[in-house]
Amino acid sequence: MISCIVTAAGLSRRFEGNKLLFKYHDRPLIAQTISNITESRSVDKIVVVTGFMNKEIEEAVVKFVQDERIVFVNNPNYQEGMSSSVKKGIEFLVSHGDRIDGVMVNPGDAAWIHPFVYDLLVNAFYSYRPMIAVASYKGRRGHPILFSSSLVDDLTSIDESTKGLKKVVDKYHNNILQVETLYPGVTLDFDTYLDYIRVKNALMR
Template sequence: MNAPVVGLIILAAGASTRMGTPKQLLLYQGRSFLRHTAEIAIASLCQPIVVVLGANAEQIKPEVSELPIQIVENPQWAEGMSSSIRVGIEALDNLNQSLDAVAIALCDQPFISSQLLNQIVEAYQVTRRPIIASEYAGSLGVPALFSRALFPELMSLKTTEGAKQIIKKHSPEVFRIPFPGGAIDIDTPKDYQEFQALADESLQSRTGI
């Protein structure tokens, strides 16, 4: 069986209003969240990769501009995640018309890994389920993969709806991949402080420092 062609959209268009500074540029392991997510995507089986920027695009773009990815700007970013998903799918389709599926990731899930993305692609290859979603905190979410058959539904999401709506709608058909680290939500400076403490702890336990 041929490996599926899976493009990846990294959503990075939000204004981070509650953080007070662009979340995309917060640091993790010496790199910005966006750079970290982009490098993980590049090291995965997903190809091509599109980063969707919106708020603060000019400030954020230099973080990833020399990487082998496509950067697109969503002028309607303020309308919510659905508009960025639309822009991302259009860009991916222009890059490769023979995509079998698309994976969607956020730039503010720092515990995402290439292994997780590969697990998602491999689960799709084996099961051919229309959706492969990450499972955390008792719910299903992104990173998630959607087969080409669902592109029209992704394209017609209403303003503030994200991909979760489609995952919910098709829940009996979803294949789940455990991703406990996906439960980390970083929206405020306090969230970021707590995350940094957690990241330091996890680094210490891995390195025995």
């Protein structure tokens, strides 16, 4: 079983308004991100971790996406950073006793990651069984990133003060599978409106 934790709790400090509610293809970013994941054949559960404006985020998803794999988990400690949301998602999965082969982490603002990327990453993970598998474009790592279930303890101990997920990635750097996607969307960040323009230009090339 592959579970995907979608981090959707942040304050969007560098964006005017909540970037997850910014319209992309006539729907909020977060709804487009979740929609793309639901179109994947390989993701069994989607844990959307909310925090800042949690009600608005949930409503934005439910309005556009209906899928029984989606569950919402609120992170009251969202101001502590993304690490707290990842840990909250992991704790939810562990507490429900699901059999987990891998845990995928995906940003809520990655609305341009095509569904095939999720399938490609999961298929490579099952084929080669690395500790970590990460989507890449032209050798550059991006998102999503998929962790073996054997790393659950490492993931629940991350903290922003110690580099968050990067600490786990660094620890297992010798057992990382970099999955080339040939798709630029996996490396694109969106923190400001200028980033949005850059994303549109990159995807039109």
